Amino acid sequence: MTEERRRQILSQECLSIKNIQELYDGISYSTAVKLMNRIRNKSDRLKIAGRVHIQDYLDYFNLQRPTETVSSEEKKPTEEKKEVFRFGKYYGNI
Numbered sequence: 001m002t003e004e005r006r007r008q009i010l011s012q013e014c015l016s017i018k019n020i021q022e023l024y025d026g027i028s029y030s031t032a033v034k035l036m037n038r039i040r041n042k043s044d045r046l047k048i049a050g051r052v053h054i055q056d057y058l059d060y061f062n063l064q065r066p067t068e069t070v071s072s073e074e075k076k077p078t079e080e081k082k083e084v085f086r087f088g089k090y091y092g093n094i
Contacts, residue, residue: 039052
């Protein structure tokens with residue numbers, strides 16, 4: 001599984017049994033169901049059979065939701081000009 005695919009799965013609001021199988025590189029259906037049941041026994045926000053809320057999954061494994069990474073090209077600082085007002089006077093752009 002690629003990192004991009006893992007991020008796609010973890011960016012969803014809920015996980016299915018198929019998603020859990022994919023996250024764990026093709027574990028069996030029954031093993032995925034057992035894992036999902038363990039997660040749902042700890043916390044079950046959705047209360048929908050065959051689904052688990054992503055936050056329940058993350059809480060079970062003490063994980064945080066992955067953040068988007070920004071490439072170095074997108075990190076270029078932008079120059080912002082701020083208007084300055086002090087005591088009712090306008091001092092122009094800084």
